[in-house]
Amino acid sequence: MRLRRTAGRIAFGLLVLGIVFYAVFPFYWAIVTSLKAGSALFTVEAWPFHPSLDNYRAIFSQQPFGRNILNSLGVSLSVVALSLGLAVAAAYALGRVAFRGRTLLLLVVLGVSMFPQVAVLSGLFELVRWLGLYNRMGSLVLSYMIFTLPFTVWVLTTFMRELPKELEEAAMVDGASPFVIVTRVFLPLMGPALAATGLLAFIAAWNEFLFALTFTLTDEARTVPVAIALMSGASQYELPWGQIMAASVVVTVPLIALVLVFQRRIVSGLTAGAVKG
Amino acid sequence: MSGAGARASGLTRQRRRSAWLFLLPMLVVLAAVAGWPLARTVYYSFTDATLATLDAYARVGLDNYLWLMRDPVWWRAVWNTVLFTVVSVSLETALGLVVALTLNAHLPGRGLLRAAVLIPWAIPTVVSAQMWGWMFHDLYGVVNAALLGLGVIAQPQAWTADPHLALPVVIAVDVWKSTPFMALLILAALQMLPQDIYEAARVDGVHPVKVFFRITLPLIRPALMVAVLFRTLDALRVFDLMYVLTGNSRSTMSMSVYARQYLIDFQDVGYGSAAATLLVLILALATVAAITLGRVRFEAGR
Structure with a gap:
């Protein structure tokens, strides 16, 4: 035994x-x-x-990789700020106010998260060109909303719904407007939810490839994933594997650090968004 | 919450009005980046528009769809995508269960183990494709070296170039990358299970394997179905992995790669939009099938 x-x-x-x-x-x-x-x-x-460290030196001297990292950072942080801002407002309406069509709206939002990116490519291309954003970071910040907004709205709505009613009622008795209620009463309580969804949005934006590949043209405008995918060496037939791996390590180490530090938050964010069996 | 309709007080009406005001920015952005572009894609699929002349085109009715039906490369892409989805999601579910059950056991250093499991999930898809592309390199790859050393293969294999091996390689990379997601969702479901049933089963001396199939699996089934649906929808629109590992190679091309190739590389927006529209239809069908057959329930707005 x-x-x-x-x-x-x-x-x-x-x-x-x-x-x-x-x-x-x-x-x-x-x-x-x-x-x-x-x-x-x-x-x-x-x-x-x-x-x-030759490979690490090379990616910053022979390739515009520093610039690519700044692009990715700029895009991802803008995406996080914009989608959290829009989603907090929407989550208040969806989570705290009873109105007709609320369930339908939530399902539409969920439906958008299932769109294949390639299905909006031609229409987005047209929009990006019309706005004069082609080969600029703005095109990516805008188009990334299609996958960050649905799950930030969904998770924050779930979170808002759980907050006690008394908080809001007390503020309403004092004559607070909905804007004051959201910014002064709810926002301070939403730290953990904002951190979890913000992190997930950041990772999603940082990793995105298809839109970044399509809406940027020049090496300097590329984000990190596109730069790593298209990195080429001296000759066309010889991929600079050492440099590709160095670049991969450089962009992955911060992500892994984030995940290790915030793993509890990330897991709760992922499961809040997905498992509601 | 207060009653609907005519009995609504002034305050409730004011709240409702402000609710729509709060929703408006989000709805406008979603309409601009999702609703409108999707409508344009469907519209373009009935035209001969090209990327260079997006505003000058003729309507061609169903021509694009008819061409698509006759293109063996398209059917290859459909087959690749379906095969990729079925095999990788099945493997991820099985492996995810194993990893989740392991993480759920009380063992020292569980936090560290969970962190290690999360690493593949945190790595960008493009980066994991490149990392595995290098490991599967035909001349200098560690996979060939290891398998040769163990005597599993007699000569080095061109993993990503051989049409018979390329899709299995893509699937292997996806399994590595996506199993953590599956495992975490299953783990969350496992941790919500009531412990007393397991106590009772242990007192009755039920074999652990039987406990798993008779108790655990039925109880986590709803959560498992949601996770499987999420992964399936994700796998059906796969793009990055194929594009980075094997380029536009036909042996691995997915529907998304096919559609993008026509839309952007060949600048044939009309034809590419038809392919993209069909992909949306297939995804919609898969969702409806999963929700009706798998009885997946989304808890929306209780």
Whole structure:
């Protein structure tokens, strides 16, 4: 009996190790590759014996990668601010006020989150050109609303609905307008929900590829994912794998740090948005 | 909340008016980036518009759709997308269950394990495609080296170039990237399960495997169905993975890659819009089928 239990425990330990290895190894391999320079790149070694930062230097000198990072940061932060602003207002109306068509509106919003991006590409292209935003960051901030707004509205509505009615009633008795109620009463209580949805919106905007690929043209206007996908070296046939891996590590480390610090928040945000069985 | 209709007091009416005012900005933005562009795409699908001449076009009726029906590359894209969706979502569900059950067990360092599992989810899709593209490299990739070393394969494989291997590779990368999402949603459902049933099952000496299939699985089914639906809709519109790993190669091309190639690369907005419109229809059908057959319920506005 004891033998069986020990065997079970060992098997379980191996399973845990297997999961960790599977999840972490590709990223480890990217780090190892990014530290290899020259011909070391083409040998399969699990450890960089002669670590070099050449690849990291190259992405900032030979490629406009610094600029790409600033683009991505600018776009993602604008997307977070804009979608949270719009979603808080909408969530107040959807979560606290009873009016006809509320359920239908929520379902429409949910429906938008299921749109394939390619289905709005031609219409958005037209809109972006008409607004004079082609090859500018504004085109991305605007178009990213299609996937950040639905889930920020959805999650914040769920959150708003749970807040006690008494808070609002007390403010209303004092004659506070809806605007004051939202900004002074509800907003201070929404810190955790705003952090969770804001983080998810940031990650979604930071990772987006299709719109960024389509609405930007020049190397300098690209965001990080497009830059990494299209990174090319001296010759057309030889991809600069070391530099691609260095760029991948540079943009992923902050994301992983964010996820590790805020993992509880992220998990609660993800599940609040998705699981309501 | 107060009653609807004629009995509404002045205060309620004022609240309702301000509610619409609060909704307006969000609705305007969604209409501009989703509603209007979708309508334009559907409209363009009946025209011969090109990207260069978006305002000068002729209406061509159903021609684009008829061409689409006769294009074997389109049907290949449909098949690739469906195969990709079915295989990767099934694998992600199975693996997600395993990971979620592991995370749910009381073991030391659970937080660390959960953090490690979250890493693939946090990595941008483009980055994971590049990372795996390098690992699957035909000459210098670690996968070839490892499999050769273990004697699984006799010679190096051109993973992303071989038409028989490319789609499985794309699926493998998606499974790696998306299993964490699945696992987290399942874990959330597991943590809401009542513990007393498990106590009772243990007292009765029910085998753990039986407990899983008779108790756990039926109880988490609603949450599982929602997660599967989310992943399915996501997988049906897949673009990044194929585009970065294999470019516009026909052996892996998804419907989104096909539509974008016509819309942007070939600048044939009319034809590309027809393909995009069909993709929307397929997604809508999948959603309706999932909600009716799988009895997925969304708890909207109670």
